[in-house]
Amino acid sequence: MAATANRLRDDTCERDWIWEREIEAAPWEETRRLSVGAWERQFRRLRESSPFYARKWREAGVGSSFVSLADLSALPFTTKEELKGALDEDPPFGANLCVAPEQVKRVYQTSGTSGAPSVLGLTRGDMETWTVMGTRTYYATGIHEHSSVLTTFGAGPFVAGHTHFVLLRIGSRSIPVAPGDTERVVFGLRAGLADTLLCTASFAQYLANRSPSPASAGEGRGEGRSSLTHVVTGGEPGGGIPEIRDHIQRVLGVTVTEVMGIGDVAPSLFGECPHQQGMHFCGAGHVWVELIDPESREPMEIETGAVGELVYTALTREAMPVVRFLGGDIVRIEGTSCECERTSFRMRVLGRRDDMFIVRGVNVYPTAILSVVGEFRPRVTGRARVVRVGSDTSVEPPIPIEVEVTERHGSDNALISEIENAIHAKLTFRGKVSLVSEADFGEAGYKTRLTRNAPLPSRGEG
Ligand SMILES: [Zn+2]
Numbered sequence: 001m002a003a004t005a006n007r008l009r010d011d012t013c014e015r016d017w018i019w020e021r022e023i024e025a026a027p028w029e030e031t032r033r034l035s036v037g038a039w040e041r042q043f044r045r046l047r048e049s050s051p052f053y054a055r056k057w058r059e060a061g062v063g064s065s066f067v068s069l070a071d072l073s074a075l076p077f078t079t080k081e082e083l084k085g086a087l088d089e090d091p092p093f094g095a096n097l098c099v100a101p102e103q104v105k106r107v108y109q110t111s112g113t114s115g116a117p118s119v120l121g122l123t124r125g126d127m128e129t130w131t132v133m134g135t136r137t138y139y140a141t142g143i144h145e146h147s148s149v150l151t152t153f154g155a156g157p158f159v160a161g162h163t164h165f166v167l168l169r170i171g172s173r174s175i176p177v178a179p180g181d182t183e184r185v186v187f188g189l190r191a192g193l194a195d196t197l198l199c200t201a202s203f204a205q206y207l208a209n210r211s212p213s214p215a216s217a218g219e220g221r222g223e224g225r226s227s228l229t230h231v232v233t234g235g236e237p238g239g240g241i242p243e244i245r246d247h248i249q250r251v252l253g254v255t256v257t258e259v260m261g262i263g264d265v266a267p268s269l270f271g272e273c274p275h276q277q278g279m280h281f282c283g284a285g286h287v288w289v290e291l292i293d294p295e296s297r298e299p300m301e302i303e304t305g306a307v308g309e310l311v312y313t314a315l316t317r318e319a320m321p322v323v324r325f326l327g328g329d330i331v332r333i334e335g336t337s338c339e340c341e342r343t344s345f346r347m348r349v350l351g352r353r354d355d356m357f358i359v360r361g362v363n364v365y366p367t368a369i370l371s372v373v374g375e376f377r378p379r380v381t382g383r384a385r386v387v388r389v390g391s392d393t394s395v396e397p398p399i400p401i402e403v404e405v406t407e408r409h410g411s412d413n414a415l416i417s418e419i420e421n422a423i424h425a426k427l428t429f430r431g432k433v434s435l436v437s438e439a440d441f442g443e444a445g446y447k448t449r450l451t452r453n454a455p456l457p458s459r460g461e462g
Helices: 004-008 028-049 051-059 069-074 080-089 124-141 159-170 182-190 199-212 242-252 368-376 415-428
Strands: 106-110 118-122 146-153 173-176 196-199 230-233 255-262 268-271 278-281 288-291 307-314 325-335 346-352 357-359 361-363 379-387 399-405 431-437 450-453
Touching: 004 230, 028 069, 028 118, 069 268, 069 288, 080 118, 106 159, 118 124, 124 159, 124 230, 124 255, 124 268, 124 307, 146 159, 146 182, 159 173, 159 268, 159 346, 182 196, 182 199, 196 199, 199 242, 199 379, 242 255, 242 368, 242 379, 255 278, 255 325, 361 368, 368 399, 399 415, 415 431
Parallel strands: 146 173, 146 196, 196 230, 230 255, 379 450, 399 431
Antiparallel strands: 106 118, 255 268, 268 278, 278 346, 288 307, 307 325, 325 346, 357 361, 379 399
């Protein structure tokens, strides 16, 4: 593994290992200065051209005075629901559109957690900005001009399709495959078409589970082994969970780095460099990020070890800028400098705010359960989810947990108690584990939801 990581790390002779060194490696004060200027223009634009924000700020008592970037916390947050409401109010683009509809040149639809999809309109300038941030992001992961990238991120309608513009900009070879098309992915890797794979962590795990282990060597390993050296995961936090990452790296013989974006802000905004110490923020100058306390929503310092929710403000977005948008991801700041010389902070996602639950006063993210369950490979596949009953965040143990297993272990009672014991020992709450076959757990090519809502039990039940 070290050899692969070093290969990625030392792969610097072609130009530079930082796409926009003048910005990505700039002292923090310079980034701030750049952002302050961009925000001044954005604030005035929004007040004049966005019916949505003009009204929102008026209602929040922010008069006609200018609110500086330093005082941003004086402005109200923006939620996903509000954006949905703005869309319904003035279709097809919404009351938050800041440009003439003719200037919208590309439209994506977000999957939307509930109900109808949301619409994201981009101007030509917005498309370019997304490409710039995405290029910094993927370049940071180690994808460079010489890379051959097999991507399973669909071309549309989702924003992940924007990655195709990014790969073109970097100049790497691109081999597009539809999400979940295992056959073409395996063929492409065996045929030596690609050295890099872009996919969800669930899909990389699925591939690893299907790869013959070195012990049972034969097809797929040894002489016939695939050309893959690098997997970039996105769309869900799995690639950052040590147990999942180590498994993929060990079995597939690759280096794993991860990326993250937020549909309403930018599809690629954070990219992990080959030092594998968390994802760098790659939106400097275009997006302003704040960290807030997930409970009180008070601003927090972005410093090593801090845990909070990220809030985003679009500094240069033209068509549909968001201000203080609650992204819903709870992250831990891993550092504010790096051996790679990027000066932006690094972070890891702990989980979605919506997925978090509280057991006897302790916050728990389903990702923590994944790290415990992962240790039971190869009897389990590595996927698991929490079954939520009702909408209360505070839940009483035992916590119902579904663990995906291979067919042979469908009714392995010994396995159930082993996992339950491990959860109790490591996470200090009791879980009630049920084993679910791969066929019943659902598609591995896409994101895996970490929670599933079950109907409320009738009174008297457990
Ligand atoms: Zn780095």
